[in-house]
Every structure is written in structure tokens, then in C-alpha cells.
Amino acid sequence: MRRFPDGKRFAFTIIDDTDVATVANVGPIYRLLEQLGFRTTKTVWPLDCPEGSPDFDTSQTLADCSYREFVLDLQRRGFEIASHGATMESSDRARTLRGLEVMRATFGRYPEVHANHANNIENLYWGAERLDDPVVRALYRLAVREGNVYQGHRETTPFWWGDIAQKHLRYVRNLTFDTLDVSRVNPTMPYHDERRPLVNWWFSAADADNCGEFNRLVRVEAQDQLEQDGGVAIVATHFGKGFVTDGRVNELTASLLERLSRRPGWFVPVGQLLEWLQRSGVGGSLPAAEWRRMQWRWLADLLTRGVRDRFLPRLRRRFA
Numbered sequence: 534m535r536r537f538p539d540g541k542r543f544a545f546t547i548i549d550d551t552d553v554a555t556v557a558n559v560g561p562i563y564r565l566l567e568q569l570g571f572r573t574t575k576t577v578w579p580l581d582c583p584e585g586s587p588d589f590d591t592s593q594t595l596a597d598c599s600y601r602e603f604v605l606d607l608q609r610r611g612f613e614i615a616s617h618g619a620t621m622e623s624s625d626r627a628r629t630l631r632g633l634e635v636m637r638a639t640f641g642r643y644p645e646v647h648a649n650h651a652n653n654i655e656n657l658y659w660g661a662e663r664l665d666d667p668v669v670r671a672l673y674r675l676a677v678r679e680g681n682v683y684q685g686h687r688e689t690t691p692f693w694w695g696d697i698a699q700k701h702l703r704y705v706r707n708l709t710f711d712t713l714d715v716s717r718v719n720p721t722m723p724y725h726d727e728r729r730p731l732v733n734w735w736f737s738a739a740d741a742d743n744c745g746e747f748n749r750l751v752r753v754e755a756q757d758q759l760e761q762d763g764g765v766a767i768v769a770t771h772f773g774k775g776f777v778t779d780g781r782v783n784e785l786t787a788s789l790l791e792r793l794s795r796r797p798g799w800f801v802p803v804g805q806l807l808e809w810l811q812r813s814g815v816g817g818s819l820p821a822a823e824w825r826r827m828q829w830r831w832l833a834d835l836l837t838r839g840v841r842d843r844f845l846p847r848l849r850r851r852f853a
């Protein structure tokens with residue numbers, strides 16, 4: 534069985550995408566995480582979105598003083614601050630670069646970790662371009678009927694920033710799965726993909742869009758299994774979606790996190806965990822069979838969740 538630092542038996546962390554997050558609706562969950570000894574990763578948007586945003590305009594950004602102070606305080610307390618692009622809607626090259634400079638000026642360095650957001654056109658290798666298997670790609674196109682063509686990695690477009698991404702970012706989130714222990718699906722992590730060379734290293738995550746899905750994913754039996762298998766859990770979620778009501782953390786979430794915190798897990802931010810995995814020799818080039826299985830599993834999970842939600846159009850937004 535794999536051994537983690539300090540004699541820990543498994544790893545658990547979270548990448549919280551900043552969609553609809555405000556100080557009020559995520560502050561209490563971060564206080565709880567800190568008390569319980571979890572240090573996780575939070576993405577932010579450095580810039581506001583003057584053109585408006587139909588789905589995300591309740592979100593706060595670093596342009597908002599109180600939110601900036603809140604995020605800086607999280608950084609001081611050991612949380613990792615990561616990139617979710619410049620803002621909640623598409624950004625051309627100039628705005629993306631301006632966003633990264635604001636991140637550097639605010640936090641003292643460029644972000645190490647990045648996650649693409651929803652349907653932003655500057656997303657790197659996104660949509661059907663995440664996939665190579667021709668059948669999975671065709672089925673994905675049928676299911677999602679995507680309108681946008683993603684351009685962040687295409688040099689001749691106004692949304693190009695692949696050169697800058699390669700220079701500054703170290704880890705980018707790719708496929709997400711409906712299982713807590715991502716090392717079962719993607720043991721070779723982080724991985725480099727020669728067909729997508731502008732991203733230095735990719736990682737996978739477990740997907741929990743909102744509080745209800747998080748509680749299901751982190752249920753006690755899944756925690757037991759994670760600990761028993763010495764697994765690696767990186768949960769991609771949105772703490773802005775239902776984790777806090779009237780200043781209080783969802784009771785089930787709080788009790789699941791408390792139980793988890795008592796287990797012998799290594800609870801460090803995403804960048805630190807991936808760097809350790811890399812130094813341990815776990816990452817590298819993805820074997821072809823592993824990549825093929827990952828794509829099929831990703832599609833199966835996507836369709837299952839779509840049916841479960843009984844709201845197929847939401848699939849388009851699920852990569853947020």
C-alpha cells in the first residue's frame with residue numbers, strides 16, 4: 534500500500550471552484566475546514582465582469598475588497614489559491630493576462646493550479662477536444678451539442694493564452710469522475726499528454742457539483758474504502774452551491790468532514806499533493822489503455838449523472 538508523508542494512509546483534498554461564491558456563502562465552510570485540519574485549494578476570479586453574466590453574476594471576485602481580504606486571509610492560513618480564468622465569462626488574451634497579473638500582485642506569485650470554467654471560450658483543450666477516442670467524442674457531441682469552440686490553446690485566435698499557461702501554470706484539472714478515490718480510475722497522476730503540450734501536467738478529480746452531491750460522494754462507506762485502499766481523493770466542487778445556509782454549514786457535510794478529519798489522512802492542498810505524487814514517481818506519461826478507460830468512464834459518469842438529474846440541458850454547465 535502507498536504511504537503518504539507523516540505516516541498518513543490516504544490523501545484527501547478539495548478544489549473549490551468559485552462559481553457563485555461570496556464571503557457569506559463560503560466563509561463558514563472554510564472556517565470549519567481550517568478547524569478540522571484540512572488545507573485545500575480554492576479557485577478565484579481576479580477580475581469582475583462588466584458585461585454581466587446570466588449564470589454567475591452573484592459571484593464575488595478579487596475586485597471586491599471584502600472578498601479579496603477573505604481570500605488573502607485563507608492564503609495566510611495555508612489554503613492554496615488557484616486560477617479559474619480571469620472572470621466568469623469569456624476573456625480574450627488581454628483580459629486573461631491582466632487577470633494573471635492581478636493574481637501575481639495579490640498573492641505574490643502566479644497560480645500553480647488552474648481549472649477551466651463552464652463554457653468560457655479561452656478554456657484550454659476543452660469540450661470535445663478533451664477526448665481522443667472517436668466513439669466517445671461522437672457520443673459526447675450528441676449528448677452535449679456544444680455551441681462553443683474552445684480556443685485558449687489555439688495560437689491564431691483572440692482567446693489564445695496557451696503560451697502563458699505553459700509558462701506559469703503547473704497543474705490543470707481535466708476529467709472528473711463519480712468516485713471519491715480518483716487513483717482507481719487514474720493511477721498515473723499527474724500526467725503529461727503530448728497531444729496537449731501547452732498544459733504541463735493534468736490531474737483528475739472526483740466530481741461533486743453541489744452540497745448534496747458532495748455529501749453522497751464523501752459518505753462514510755466511501756471514506757472507509759478510501760482509507761482501506763490508501764487512495765487519493767481530489768474532490769472538485771462549488772462551496773457556493775448549498776453548503777451554507779444563514780451562516781451555518783450543512784449538518785451532514787459538517788459531520789462527514791468531522792469523521793474524515795479523525796482518520797489518518799494527508800489533508801494538503803492540490804498543488805502540494807500533486808507535487809508529492811510526482812516526486813514519488815507516480816505521475817508521468819499516461820499509458821494508452823488507462824487513457825482509453827478514463828474517457829469511457831468519464832462519459833458513462835456524465836450520462837449517468839445527466840439522467841439522474843433528469844435535466845439534460847444542465848450537462849452543458851456541468852464542467853464549471
Ligand SMILES: [Zn+2]
Pocket residue numbers: 550551552617649650651852853
Ligand atoms: Zn466554474
